[in-house]
Amino acid sequence: MSVQKPTSAQIADLAAQIGYSDIAAAPEEYTAMISGMVGVLDALNAIPEPEVLVSRDTVDYTFPTADEDPHHAWEVRTSIPGADSGLLAGVRLGVKDSILVAGVPMRNGSKELESFVPNEDATIVTRALAAGAEVIGKTTNEYFCMSGGSHTAASGVVHNPHRMGYSSGGSSSGSAVALVTGDADMTFGADQAGSIRMPASWSGVVGLKPTYGLVPYTGIGTLDGYFDHVGPMTRTVADNARLLTVIAGSDGIDFRQKDIVVGDYLSRINDGVKGLKIGVLTEGFGTENAEAEVDKTVRDTVEALRQQGAIVEEVSIPLHSLGGALWTAIAIEGMAETVLRNQGLGFGRPDYYPVDMMQHLFDHKGDADAHPANVRLFTLVGKYVDQQAGRLHYAKAVNRARTLRAAYDAELARFDVLVTPTTPQTARPLPDPNHGAGAAIGASIEMSTNTTPFNITHHPAISVPCGTVDGLPVGIQLIGKHFDEATLFRVGQAIENL
Structure with missing residues (x-):
């Protein structure tokens, strides 16, 4: 243009x-x-653009009907076979619809991108195919990934796989549901505020937000480069470790992948918890919107680990209660700047810009009337704060996130993992559209208390199913030292074996 x-x-x-x-x-x-x-600017066209990501010829795809996909886990179905052998040979892989897959439509939950078809694969898609996985479709996610519920996608709500009419969690809603229904063996999710862990908790699967930068974010729709993460969602802890093994490591493109440490995630996964020190984070329990039975289920799980030889102690980190405020200050400006003003990407990034997606977003910026209530809220508050103070509070929050990170690190120097409920409650009913914007927005954020802090401190965190309350899953969140996903898998496997 x-x-x-x-x-x-x-x-x-x-x-x-x-x-x-x-x-x-x-x-x-x-x-x-x-x-x-x-x-x-016209001279740019005289300079060839390097081939950074993998492209492919057109692939066949279909849009599933409501009868074929009653929970609305899928935006589009396809079949892209991977290598004949590898660590993921035979795995049916669902890819969150914020992640580029060449030749397959990518909506990212929005009206603006409903007709967009990318030309390239995200790095993690290339890696999964090379390891033998078959990409079987794009899973539904929330509008621009900006909700922790499952009611904002332009294509319709996603139902909890255990109870129709209830939220599956978001924004990686379909990625969780497709695992429970058996449609997929493994899926990819992306996590900016808990968007892997929250649907994992409410739908009853395993979801890992890796250490910041461990997995390349190249070729994925972003909310803000400071807290974007991508990671594996699976039915079992061992499968989660297997998928992380394939996708972890530098791709030479993602600017955040500096001094990363790739671990051995499988060799000690069955070593048990004897001798490991587990810190039960006091401020993670009894939070706003918390259900007593969820807290009890998580504490009972920790007690069972104690019976297996873990050393369990209560630990208080008062700043944990302010983690959500820090995240919000960053998100107010970061998400408005990235999603709504900068065509889906921030600036000053020396990695890779999906120009075709950015052009599509520019051409369809008039579709803003389709934005759900939570997106409208962030648009308005972002613009208002910008007018009042510019980017000052974003800067303050990023600086103070180091204080929060140090507080967690101080306790992780004493403990192998910290523990909280992933979400303070089980899945909630999908909000009634007639109840207005406040109800819709509340249903987008009420579950994020314990997840958002670790997006801005960049610690790895995994949600593992640990029981049910009234037939709905409960997730326990394990938080570890940076690049120590192996210990999270070891504890998670012990929980799975209870």
């Missing part, structure tokens, strides 16, 4: 908006200079 040379009237109007009153009164000199500068 070419940038047309401006008229003097256009530059006068822009100058007036910015506050350059002298240029607004006499814009001709600046108009001439700007015309020359934007003309340079």
Whole structure:
């Protein structure tokens, strides 16, 4: 898309908006200079773009009907076979619809992208195919991944696999549901505020948010580069470790992958918990919206680990209760800047920009009327805060996240893992659209108390099913030292074996 040379009237109007009153009164000199500068942009087309990600010829795909997919776990079904052998040979893999798969539509839960078909695969898709997995479709996710519920996707709500009419959790809603229904063996999720762990908890599967940067985020729709994570969702802990083994490691593109440490996630997974120190995080229990039976189920699970030889102690980290506030301060500006003003990407990133997706978002920016209540809220509050204080509070929150990180690190120096409920409650009923914006927004955020802090401190965290309350799953969250996913899997496997 070419940038047309401006008229003097256009530059006068822009100058007036910015506050350059002298240029607004006499814009001709600046108009001439700007015309020359934007003309340079056409020269970009003379420079070939390097092939960074893998592309493929057109693939066949279908959009499942409600009869074929009653829970609405899938946006689109396809079959892209992987290598004949490898660690994932025979695995049917579902890919969250915020992740690029060449030749297959990618909606990212939105109206704006409903007709977009990417040209390239995300790095993790390439790695999974090379390890033998078959990509069988794109799983439904929330509108631009901005909800912890499962009611905001433009294509419709996603139902909990254990109880129709209840939320499956979000934003990786379909990725969790497809595992429980048996449609997929493994899935990919992305996690900015708990979007892997929350649906794992409410749907009853295993979901890992790896250490920040461990898994390349190249070729994935972003909310903010400071807290974007991508990771595996599976039915078992061992499968989760297997999928992480395939996708972890630098791809030479993702700028966040500095000094990462790839572990051995499988060799000690069955070693048990004898001698491991588990810290039960006091502030993670009894939180707002907490259900006493969920807290009890998690504590009973920890007690069972004690019976197996784990050393269990209560630990208090008061700053944990403020983690959500820090996350919100970053998200207010970060998500509004990335999703709503910068065509799905931030700036200043020396990695890879999916230009075709950015062009599509620019061309369809008029579709904003389709935004659900939570997206509208972040749009409005982001713009308001920007007008009042610019990016100041984003900067303050990122700086203070180091204080929160240090508080967790101090206790993780004494403990092998920390424990909280993943979500403070079991799955909630899907909100009634007639109850208005407040109900819809509440249903998007009420479950995120214990998950958001670790997106901004970048610790690995896994949700493992640990029981049920009234027939609905309960998830226990294990938090570990940076790049120590192996210990999380070891404890998670012990929980699975209870």
